[in-house]
Amino acid sequence: MEIKQGIPVSPGVVLGPAFILDTESFSIPDRFIQEGSYPHEIDRVRTALQDAAQEARLVEQELTEEVGKEIGAVFHAHALMLEDVKLRGEIESLIRDQHYTAEYAVSLAIRRRRQKLENLKHQEYFAARITDMNDLERRILRHLLGHRSEPLHRLRSKVILLAHDLTPSETAELDREHILGFATEVGGRTSHTAIMANVLEIPAVVGIGRFLNEVSGGDEVIIDGTKGTLIINPDAETRVKYEQARRSFESFELDLAKLKDLPAVTKDGVRVQLLGNIEFPTETVHCLERGGEGIGLYRTEFLYLGKPEDPTEEEHFNAYYQVVTQMAPRPVTIRTLDLGADKFSSVIDPAQTERNPFLGVRSIRICLQNLSLFKTQIRAILRASAFGHVKIMFPMVSSIRELRECRMILTDVMEDLEDQGIAFQKDIPIGTMVEVPSAAIMADVLAKEVDFFSLGTNDLIQYTLAADRTNENVADIYNAGDPAVLRLIERVVVAARKNDVEVNVCGEMSGDPMYAMLLVGMGLRSLSATPHNLPEVKRTIRLISATDAQQVASVALEMVTARDVNNYLREQLRRVIPESMDP
Ligand code: PEP
Ligand code: MG
Secondary structure (H helix, E strand, O other): OEEEEOEEEEOOEEEEEEEEEOOOOOOOOOOEOOOOOHHHHHHHHHHHHHHHHHHHHHHHHHHHHHHOHHHHHHHHHHHHHHOOHHHHHHHHHHHHHHOEOHHHHHHHHHHHHHHHHHHOOOHHHOHHHHHHHHHHHHHHHHHHHOOOOHHHHOOOOOEEEEEOOOOHHHHHOOOOOOEEEEEEOOOOOOOHHHHHHHHHOOOEEEOOOOOHHHOOOOOEEEEEOOOOEEEEOOOHHHHHHHHHHHHHHHHHHHHHHOOOOOOOEOOOOOEOEEEEEEOOOOHHHHHHHOOOOOEEEEEHHHHHOOOOOOOOHHHHHHHHHHHHHHHOOOEEEEEOOOOEOOEOOOOOOHHHOOOOHHHOOOOHHHHHHOHHHHHHHHHHHHHHHOOOEEEEEEOOOOOHHHHHHHHHHHHHHHHHHHHOOOOOOOOOOEEEEEOOHHHHHOHHHHHHHOOEEEEOHHHHHHHHHOOOOOOHHHOOOOOOOOHHHHHHHHHHHHHHHHOOOEEEEOOHHHHOHHHHHHHHHOOOOEEEEOHHHHHHHHHHHHHOOHHHHHHHHHHHOOOOOHHHHHHHHHHHHHHHOOOOOOO
């Protein structure tokens, strides 16, 4: 039995035979054709492009119906690229003039486009498009060569898919009847693949590191998408344990669903607001079904998924309008674009990009250097604010100067809208994420100039501990329970309280019952988490008392290692909720 740990990206426990997708790319059999045989080769390529475009449109239609038009849009963009006459012309001339095979010409033409994107300034915008290019190449080659994903379409029995990587479109196309779950060697929590898995509710673990050489097709495997574990050839005892875990996960979810309309109130009457984090407008339904009382974090950068260009003001507005009106009168915190680093740039060759993108021009820095992009988005957010309860939030702010710049730009846009007689919420609450240690340290200063704080612990942890949140090799250092992180959170909570500023936590830790208990004990009264996690957090809150949690927090805050904190919190959660799902 082998146990592998990766990054959990979509919860649930599944057991089944392994199906290995180990070819990373197609091998192109020949580079050159016989002189004179190009008409046949051109016919082949035309047919492949047509078939691939038709396939992409079918997938677009299916996904639009099943999960919404944002996901469908990825395939709409693919179909447009496949139908692009310029691309076809380029491939055909490579075949005709250079005597290249259809396969090689396709690969070369796409590689050239990919390189152009990679050489652009601010490639982080284009990372999703580069992934799309890889996807397109595979799709066309599959039509020419007829393998790679083909076996996936011929599955007769239920399997667990194991791969080095899956592209977003491969993930979205997975046959949910036969693919129980998947695990990949690479990938981060916020990769498109991870998001697709979550939206489609396929249990998944990514970023496990090398494991494919240790498993064969047909081996029995277990995926625990909640804890991020892959088990290869489990022993009988483990199999029984996980079979039981699968059943209890299912009944646990059914039980939690009953809490939907009950308030998140501790046993001693302290009310905690539970909000959802979303990426796409379609997720609002999911958030409401899970009892979300509003949206605490709308990650608007996902508007870039599947888009060949920057979204227009109308595209921004339409997305926000949909979320705001569906959630009204509940609050919706719209975060301005947080592009770069882990989002939409994972496929960029590090040699071609900033040496250290997490510390580079990402997020608010990109917006402040591209004012027209920033203003377009702010206009759309303000316009949407006329239709519900909107809050605007700036990500990655690391100094009061940046915050002031953001506020100035916001004021400019407000003046423009007023001049044009366009309605918006004039007293829209303005907030900042606190996800950089400098912001946490200066929270008392920032608090004087905002209406609310949202603690982005995903980034706060990585910047405090200098441990990349997407790097599985430093996962043991990257820890929400680290005393340094807890002290920064405490500092922010105190500054917020003193200045009468609202504060919540929207990092992943707020969706973990053990940390939710700690955060309530530290005085937080608003938590925002992935909708799927909300019922479990609510259940925890309803079973603890705030006074008890406060006591737990004060003991935890005295501890000096993350291990001690985590062991202590686990123990305390078990004490209060013995049947806790925590292992
Ligand atoms: C965070 O950093 O905690 C956060 C919520 O933002 P994101 O995960 O989108 O970086
Ligand atoms: Mg962040």
